[in-house]
Amino acid sequence: xxxxxxxxxxxxxxxxxxxxxxxxxxxxxxxxxxxxxxxxxxxxxxxxxxxxxxxxxxxxxxxxxxxxxxxxxxxxxxxxxxxxxxxxxxxxxxxxxxxxxxxxxxxxxxxxxxxxxxxxxxxxxxxxxxxxxxxxxxxxxxxxxxxxxxxxxxxxxxxxxxxxxxxxxxxxxxxxxxxxxxxxxxxxxxxxxxxxxxxxxxxxxxxxxxxxxxxxxxxxxxxxxxxxxxxxxxxxxxxxxxxxxxx
Amino acid sequence: xxxxxxxxxxxxxxxxxxxxxxxxxxxxxxxxxxxxxxxxxxxxxxxxxxxxxxxxxxxxxxxxxxxxxxxxxxxxxxxxxxxxxxxxxxxxxxxxxxxxxxxxxxxxxxxxxxxxxxxxxxxxxxxxxxxxxxxxxxxxxxxxxxxxxxxxxxxxxxxxxxxxxxxxxxxxxxxxxxxxxxxxxxxxxxxxxxxxxxxxxxxxxxxxxxxxxxxxxxxxxxxxxxxxxxxxxxxxxxxxxxxxxxxxxxxxxxxxxxxxxxxxxxxxxxxxxxxxxxxxxxxxxxxxxxxxxxxxxxxxxxxx
Numbered sequence: 001x002x003x004x005x006x007x008x009x010x011x012x013x014x015x016x017x018x019x020x021x022x023x024x025x026x027x028x029x030x031x032x033x034x035x036x037x038x039x040x041x042x043x044x045x046x047x048x049x050x051x052x053x054x055x056x057x058x059x060x061x062x063x064x065x066x067x068x069x070x071x072x073x074x075x076x077x078x079x080x081x082x083x084x085x086x087x088x089x090x091x092x093x094x095x096x097x098x099x100x101x102x103x104x105x106x107x108x109x110x111x112x113x114x115x116x117x118x119x120x121x122x123x124x125x126x127x128x129x130x131x132x133x134x135x136x137x138x139x140x141x142x143x144x145x146x147x148x149x150x151x152x153x154x155x156x157x158x159x160x161x162x163x164x165x166x167x168x169x170x171x172x173x174x175x176x177x178x179x180x181x182x183x184x185x186x187x188x189x190x191x192x193x194x195x196x197x198x199x200x201x202x203x204x205x206x207x208x209x210x211x212x213x214x215x216x217x218x219x220x221x222x223x224x225x226x227x228x229x230x231x232x233x234x235x236x237x238x239x240x241x242x243x244x245x246x247x
Numbered sequence: 248x249x250x251x252x253x254x255x256x257x258x259x260x261x262x263x264x265x266x267x268x269x270x271x272x273x274x275x276x277x278x279x280x281x282x283x284x285x286x287x288x289x290x291x292x293x294x295x296x297x298x299x300x301x302x303x304x305x306x307x308x309x310x311x312x313x314x315x316x317x318x319x320x321x322x323x324x325x326x327x328x329x330x331x332x333x334x335x336x337x338x339x340x341x342x343x344x345x346x347x348x349x350x351x352x353x354x355x356x357x358x359x360x361x362x363x364x365x366x367x368x369x370x371x372x373x374x375x376x377x378x379x380x381x382x383x384x385x386x387x388x389x390x391x392x393x394x395x396x397x398x399x400x401x402x403x404x405x406x407x408x409x410x411x412x413x414x415x416x417x418x419x420x421x422x423x424x425x426x427x428x429x430x431x432x433x434x435x436x437x438x439x440x441x442x443x444x445x446x447x448x449x450x451x452x453x454x455x456x457x458x459x460x461x462x463x464x465x466x467x468x469x470x471x472x473x474x475x476x477x478x479x480x481x482x483x484x485x486x487x488x489x490x491x492x493x494x495x496x497x498x499x500x501x502x503x504x505x506x507x508x509x510x511x512x513x514x515x516x517x518x519x520x521x522x523x524x525x526x527x528x529x530x531x532x533x534x535x536x537x538x539x540x541x542x543x544x545x546x547x548x549x550x551x
Contacts, residue, residue, distance in 0.1 A: 067461055069551055088465060090551065095463030105458050109261035118259060122464040 015079055016040040017174050017205040018064055020231075023073030025059055033059050035229045037073070041207065043173075046200045047233075048216050049209040051226030057209040058102070060226060061176050064207065065099045066090055078173070095123055098172035098204075102179040104163040106151035113138065113147040116165045123170060133169060141165045156183040164192070168199060175199060177208045181215060189215055259459060260452050260469075262476045267447045271477075274440045275484025275535065276491070279528045282433040283492035286527060289426040290520050296419040299412070307379040307389065308406045309333055309346075309396065313372045329400045330375045336399045337379055342387040349376045434531060441477055441535045445542040448473060460550060470543040477539035478532055485528025493524070 018041040025034040033056040041047060049057050062068045063075060066082060075082045077093050085093070098119075106115050117134040125133075138144055141161040151159055160183055167175060175196065181189035193208075193215060200206045207224070210216065216223065223234040262268055311329050316322035330348055337346035349357075354373050362371075381387055393405045449456065456469055496516065516524070 065461055066551060067457065087548075091460075091463045091465050093463075094461060097463075099461060105454070107259065107261075107455060107458070109264070110259070114259075118459075119462045121259075122459060122462045122468060 016076070017043050017045075017078060018207075019074075019076040019079075020063075021074040021076075023063065023070045023075060025056070025063060025068070026071050032071070033229055034063075034070075034226075034231075037229075037231045039224060039231050039233050041174075041205055043205055044200065044203050046197070046206045046219075046221045047208070048219075048221055048223045049207055049226065050211070050213075050216065050223050053211075055226040056229055057226055058178055060224075060231075061099075061178050061207070061209055064174075065097050065176055066094055095119070095170065096173045098167035098170065098175045100160075100163050100167045100175070100177035100180045102182060104151075104159045106159055106162055106166075108150060108152050111148050111150060112143060112154070112162050115151065115162055116169055119166060119170045137165045137169050157188055160184055160188075160192075164195070168204075171202075172204060174205045175207070177206075179210055180208060181210060181212050186215070190218070193219060258472050258476065260448070260455055260472050262448055262452070262472065265444070265448055265451060267444050268476070268480065271440065271444055271480040272484035272487065275437055275481050275531065276488035278433045278437040278440075279485045279488030279531055280492045280495075282430050282531070283489055283524050283527055284495060285426045285429040285433065286524060287492070287496050287516060287520075289423055289430075290516060290523075292419055292422050292426070294515065296416060299415060305381050305383070306408070307381065307387075308408070309337065309377040309379060310404050310406065311375040311377070311400060312402045313374055315372065326375060329403070330377070333375075333377060333396060333400045333403055336396050337377065337392075340387065340392055340395075342382050344380045344382045346377050346379045349378060434534065437481070437531055438534060438538050441481070441538045442542055445473055445477065445539045446546070449543065449546050456547075457550075460547075466544055466547040469547060470540045473543045474536045474540040478536035481532035481535035482528070485532050489525065489528045 018039075020037045020039055023034060023037040024032050025037075026032045037060070049060065051057055059068070063070055064077075066077070069083075078096065080089065080093060082090065082093070107118070110118070113134055116138055117130045120130045120133060135144070135147070138147055141164065143158060143161055143165070146154065146158065151162065154162065160180065164177075164180065167177070177196070180192055180196075184192065189212065196206050196208065197219070220236045222236045225232045225234055311326070311333055314322055314325050314329070316325070334346055334348065337343055351373075354376065357376075358371075358373070389405055389407050396403045396405065459469055500516075
């Protein structure tokens with residue numbers, strides 16, 4: 001795989017979906033939020049990203065979905081060096097990633113249907129296919145009756161389902177979710193986690209940032225622990241002797 | 248740029264709601280209104296200069312001052328003799344196609360813009376004028392002819408209009424340059440408006456743009472939304488500005504026609520010229536669209 005310039009990647013062959021090597025990050029001239037972060041996520045893996053508030057979970061996710069640059073270190077996505085990849089290829093990489101934001105980031109001037117259809121339109125999919133895919137997915141998340149509604153009229157749980165539908169509609173190879181269970185009750189949170197597990201079984205690599213220890217404990221997945229700006233990868237509770245710096 | 252998608256109604260960015268953007272059609276309308284008037288003025292001046300040039304190049308005017316005498320009949324006979332002698336000299340000169348004396352009515356018409364059409368003109372002792380048409384390759388020595396003519400008819404002078412035409416062309420060129428500069432300034436003002444409004448839009452909607460970016464939108468995808476908006480708004484403003492300018496020009500043309508003044512150039516704008524004037528708002532809209540695209544692309548290039 002190319003280490004610099006245009007990547008000739010095929011995601012199926014990727015050795016790692018995400019690889020951080022000695023990554024540091026700071027905002028402006030402020031203190032460094034992440035120090036020497038190194039880890040790799042294998043294709044098809046499922047990780048919880050945990051750590052205290054302010055530890056840098058959202059910043060780490062931003063680096064993973066290419067919304068920010070590290071101040072040092074190397075980030076490769078699907079074995080493609082993001083520092084040297086051309087802009088159009090970064091856009092291609094982003095299309096392989098689905099993101100569920102903590103604050104949903106739904107566009108209030110668009111309908112629920114248009115919000116969910118957005119990633120497909122951005123990718124230039126034909127409108128007929130957009131219609132089919134978006135309708136099917138909205139029916140699947142139980143929002144078939146709300147397709148023409150505006151996000152402002154939806155409940156928190158409904159907004160969350162729209163945000164998740166938008167993140168998964170393009171069948172991403174990597175799904176990143178920032179506190180997806182933060183605004184829903186435990187029952188719905190559990191259902192959401194089952195949904196992510198189903199996607200993981202279909203081959204999607206998943207990283208979920210959460211505070212919900214009770215929920216994490218119900219699933220047998222490794223954890224990326226962020227503490228003091230450093231990363232420690234903890235093995236799944238059901239396993240022993242996992243590699244502390246790799247997945 | 249993909250032209251078929253320029254007028255798509257769906258936009259991921261809520262640009263319609265921008266307060267600054269709502270003013271864009273009116274600002275463009277004002278700019279196009281002024282630019283169309285300036286361009287039309289430029290055309291009218293250009294046409295007038297061409298007409299004057301066509302009318303005066305290849306011609307000479309011979310002026311024979313009238314002799315005064317208490318005996319009017321005697322003076323008229325002497326003036327007629329001077330006119331006839333001048334015509335003889337002119338017609339004998341090689342390179343002259345024709346020499347035609349202007350009659351009293353034509354002289355009165357020439358003086359009308361300054362003296363009006365009353366009886367005053369007929370009472371004045373006007374000089375006799377001879378309209379001389381030169382052969383195309385006649386090669387007439389105007390200075391030599393003037394000397395010969397002056398010897399035959401003392402006081403007769405020749406005007407080849409060169410000095411007057413040169414001044415007129417200089418004036419017309421200056422006015423044309425000023426009008427062209429006005430058009431350029433007006434179009435520049437329209438471009439500056441589009442730049443300001445596009446930058447405001449980028450700033451207002453940076454969160455949505457970042458979201459589209461995270462979804463994998465290419466810069467071109469975002470730029471198309473801004474450029475199609477700019478094109479639609481500039482076309483709307485351009486149409487308003489053009490209709491108002493056309494109405495102004497037609498009204499002004501009617502006013503000039505009613506005045507019947509020969510001092511003002513006729514407001515005749517031909518079909519081809521109207522086509523150029525119609526093209527102006529379209530050109531402004533296209534420039535606005537291109538400007539919005541360049542501003543967005545340059546701004547997005549700074550993002551990761």
